[in-house]
Amino acid sequence: MKISVNAIRYTLALVATLPLAASAQLAPDTLRAIDAIVTKALQDNAAPSASIAIVKDGKLAYAQAYGLASIDPARKATPQMRYKIGSNTKQFVAAAMLLLVEDGKLSLDDKIARFLPDLTRANDITVRQVLAHTAGYQDYYPLDYLAPFMAKPTTVDAILANWGKQPLSFEPGSKWEYSNTGYAIAGRIVEKVSGKSLDAFIRSRITDRLDMRSVVDTSATAWSADDPQGYEAAALGPLRPAGAEGQYWVWAAGNLAMTASDLARWDIALMHDTILKAKSRKTMATENLLSSGTGTNYGLGLFVRTTPEGRLRWDHGGEVTGFRSQNTLFPNDDTAIVVLTNGGGSTSDQVTGEIEALLFAPAADPAAPVALNKTRTLFVQLQAGTPDRSMMSEGLNAYFSAQVIEDFATSLKPLGEVQSIVELRANSRGGLTARLFRVKTAGRTIRVSTYFTPDGKLDQFIVYPR
Template identity: 30%
Template sequence: MIVANVKEQIHALLEPLVPERRFNGAVLVSQRGSILYSEAWGQANMELAVDNTTKTKFRIGSITKTFTGVSILQLVEKGMLRLEDPVSRFFPQQTGSNSITIQHLLTHTSGIPNYTDDPSMFDWAANPSTPEILIGRFAHKELEAAPGEQYKYSNSGYVLLGAILEQITGQSYADYLQEHIFLPLGMNQTQMDQPSQILLNRAAGYHSDEEGQLTNAPTFDPSNAYAAGAIISTIGDLHLWDQVLYTEQLLTKPSLDLMFTPFKGERDFQYGYGWIIQDTPFGKLVCHSGGIPGFSSVLLRFIEQQTSVIVLSNILQDVSTLGKQLAELAMQPANTIG
């Protein structure tokens, strides 16, 4: 059977990585809505010797931006916001706000410095922050480029998008996602992460030091990532997220097409509205990776093939390469479901 063959190949790829902690997490691979592979490896908590499972909850870091992008486009469809609106409508204190638009924030072309590049971040990031505190960390800094001129990844833009959503809707970013995305899709294991909450199946996060030894990740309160990276989820829930984006349940087709249209980028990729976009031998890839203290993630969506790969790890390490290897296995001609 094709599915059995894919499972065996994926298993053979992952198995040797686990003893050396080159992978520690959960993987889901699907094609045309059918799950080809869904398994967990390694440990969710190494000090307590608790294994990862397919229900383990991982911080997904910047994959959060895909949810922010959809949420903003929902507001645009409702006429509550325009992509051309200047940021000065909402945050006049932001440097360059008259020239920076919602579109610039979505596409990382605002020129606003990335607040998480602050070398002293871990002096303040262990403590919770409000969106207002986060905005205060970059609002008065000089722009690094004229708005719209160049692509430069900036978490700051997505913090502003979350705060703009809150101004417009009167809801917290967390409540908006819960009402308009998580509940309608049955994503019952997904939420904005809150360290104070006792959360079943939450993974602990780890780093690898210069000698390759694992350490507990430094304390990072996810409120400091906010609409740029604070969601916690499972491979199963992210599969629900992946699948709904092939439908018009959340956005109309014109908005979906716009979201996945390249705007600007770097040598080997472009960026749309909350999504990295690449041309590959397998057709158009829309994806996002995530990295946050103790965790790494990637969501790959090969649109024409309707093949998706979700990799969540509770070690901060590169999982994007692994994700693409898994995708290649799933899309080998012998394995592709016709």
């Protein structure tokens, strides 16, 4: 007897399995909202299941699985199931290299010729550059589908011989370009220096120490019938079982699989310097610069970014055939979001973004609607060159001289009608309330920085390009 796919896919797989003491960190309304976010996202049919884990205040606060690990035969997903995490593996490879730095066995500034002298321009490229995607080695796996040749087994040596000895795509350090080849090189360096297989080193120095018992190296361990089935869709067609990369194709670039909870345990350890020393963690999560001084938004195995609201975010996505992952950390907030799926598309990104918005939603601010309305009103008035000075403090009145008003009107009127205004953040400073707004007009999107006095008057109104 077959179970209805639709009946199961859009319902929760099971109740959370974490102790109540852990789950209590998230309010019941928040848990219900998270469940609704994931359940709704699965209705897009890009993935049949999702497994998530939430870290709050440095603790595992919630773990849940939704939908189907297998469509036919129908099998529910559970939080205990491991999913392939793809390129989120790179965090572990970078951490392994940093542990060897701590051991005094190598330096990030060592030339790779010390370890792999036969590779292209090995005397000009550093360990740091292969981890930071600035070395110039051509990516051996840029495609988002499984090419026929990649369904067959390979070896690490073959990957290095075929892609590590080609001419560089650019001068080392001059450009950022994502390269799985760089991580194959990094993985082999870890093995040469440690005297262990990459899997054994990561297991002994990282995952076993964190009690991450679900972790497997998919290059060495067969994917079993108890694990989730990966799925892909052609265009907008139905989900169909996906194949898998041949042995060693993803290796150091994306070979690990684990539960969402175990990946969350790694996030906690990374934010709290449990495995890496603080200096190493800082190195891993510091943006690398190109030789021109341009930023890359990438550390070592992690993207390093700041949200529009000013929140520090470390993140990485992962993709292998039939699976997607998104791992996002907010170190200053001691929070992390893990989303793993057994399908393609943007489900993991969508769920992460919506949970992020939920967890960091601003507290209720009764003055916010009034402030937004005043900001809109004054903006429109300044476009016309006729501001209502009764809305302003004495200081802002002085700021808006005839020349300043003329400059505001001349530059803002051509932007056209205001289409939307959104408050991005608010905070207190010097007895005032600072509010930053994003203003979308017919012509462009800009930002307005305001300060409000306790009696509600505008004490600052400065317009910035987006």
